[in-house]
Amino acid sequence: MEPLYLIGAIIVVLFLVIISNVNIVTQAHASVIERLGAFHTVWATGLHVKMPFIDRVVKKVSLMEQVADFPPQPVITKDNVKMQIDTVVFYQITDCKLFTYGVQNPMAAIENLTATTLRNIIGELELDSTLTSRDIINTKMRSILDEATDPWGIKVNRVELKNIMPPKEIQDAMEKQMKAERERRELILRAEGEKNSAILVAEGRKQAMILEAEANKQAEILKAEAEREATIRRAEGEAEAILKVQEATALGIKKINEAAPSEGVIAIKSLEAFEHAADGKATKIIIPSNLQSLAGLATTASELFKKDGE
Numbered sequence: 686m687e688p689l690y691l692i693g694a695i696i697v698v699l700f701l702v703i704i705s706n707v708n709i710v711t712q713a714h715a716s717v718i719e720r721l722g723a724f725h726t727v728w729a730t731g732l733h734v735k736m737p738f739i740d741r742v743v744k745k746v747s748l749m750e751q752v753a754d755f756p757p758q759p760v761i762t763k764d765n766v767k768m769q770i771d772t773v774v775f776y777q778i779t780d781c782k783l784f785t786y787g788v789q790n791p792m793a794a795i796e797n798l799t800a801t802t803l804r805n806i807i808g809e810l811e812l813d814s815t816l817t818s819r820d821i822i823n824t825k826m827r828s829i830l831d832e833a834t835d836p837w838g839i840k841v842n843r844v845e846l847k848n849i850m851p852p853k854e855i856q857d858a859m860e861k862q863m864k865a866e867r868e869r870r871e872l873i874l875r876a877e878g879e880k881n882s883a884i885l886v887a888e889g890r891k892q893a894m895i896l897e898a899e900a901n902k903q904a905e906i907l908k909a910e911a912e913r914e915a916t917i918r919r920a921e922g923e924a925e926a927i928l929k930v931q932e933a934t935a936l937g938i939k940k941i942n943e944a945a946p947s948e949g950v951i952a953i954k955s956l957e958a959f960e961h962a963a964d965g966k967a968t969k970i971i972i973p974s975n976l977q978s979l980a981g982l983a984t985t986a987s988e989l990f991k992k993d994g995e
Contacts, residue, residue, distance in 0.1 A: 708733045708742065717743045717785045727781045744785045750777045750842060753792060757850065758800045760807040762815055769850040770807070772799055774830065775843040783838030791837055795830070799844070802829050812851065819846050 709732055710716055716728040720740050735741070753776065757769035774795060778784045788794045806825050807815055815822070823844050831841040851859070 702737050703734070706735045706737050706740075708735065713748045715746045715748060715781045717746065717781050719743050724782060724786065744781075746778055746781045746784060748778060750775060753795060754847070755796050755799055757848065758803055760804050762807055762810060762812050764811045766812045766851060766855060768812075768815075768852065768855075769848075770803060771847045772803060772826070773845045773847050774799060774841060775845075776834070776839050776841050778838055779840045780838030783836065785838075787837035791839060794837070795834060795839070798830060798833055799826070802826050812855070816849060816851075819849075822846060 708716065708728065710728050710730050712730050714730065716733075718725045718728060718735065718740050720736070724743075725740060753774045755772050755774070757771040759767060760770055761767050776795065784791060803822075803826065806822055810818060810822075823846060826844040827841055830844060834841055
């Protein structure tokens with residue numbers, strides 16, 4: 686019985702040893718393996734079995750992108766302004782072997798490297814440039830850190846300045862400056878608004894004057910057209926009246942000719958015409974000889990009629 690117990694115990698021990706040496710590497714992770722104290726391999730995702738008492742897992746590494754938020758670091762600008770700046774570094778492990786054996790404490794190394802790099806960059810900038818050049822500072826720091834951490838198997842993807850904290854008196858001065866700038870912009874905008882308003886009013890008046898002048902011109906043109914039309918109509922009426930008179934005169938002459946008037950009638954008509962002529966403003970009147978004789982006869986007849994009446 687004792688040999689059976691011994692065999693069973695050995696089997697159980699072997700089973701436990703095998704189970705204890707089975708490792709499962711999860712997704713986005715890796716394990717660094719040493720054999721007899723020297724680097725052997727890197728296990729990727731999946732099931733792995735190590736040699737008992739010979740192989741050992743030195744480090745389990747996450748291959749996902751990681752974030753390192755470092756505390757604020759004191760820095761001094763080119764114009765001797767002391768401030769606090771804290772940074773955030775986004776990094777990813779690309780080589781597990783270099784990450785394990787390249788540096789003693791990778792995170793402490795990155796933090797110190799970030800602090801010194803930040804001081805060097807900010808020391809070349811003045812306060813105003815520091816506050817307005819975040820992108821430039823981020824790009825420089827990422828480039829320098831990525832190059833420095835490459836031998837450690839680390840890739841720096843991004844570096845961001847989380848907070849820039851100047852001294853309290855500088856903050857107060859900046860707030861006053863910002864307030865003054867806002868007031869200046871407000872005054873400029875108000876002045877520009879009034880200027881634009883005045884321009885629009887002037888443009889409106891100008892347009893109104895132009896429209897009024899055009900309307901007056903059009904009215905004068907219409908008035909002139911109406912007067913011209915009235916003059917034409919008046920002239921046509923006068924011409925028609927003259928034509929009617931001439932036609933009537935011609936008709937009267939025609940009737941007289943058809944009636945074959947005697948010389949006495951003609952003389953009487955001549956006397957009537959002479960009477961109308963004498964009513965004018967003429968200062969000299971030439972009387973035909975035949976009318977003179979007729980006038981003498983008329984005078985004699987008039988005198989005879991007067992004597993008979995007496």
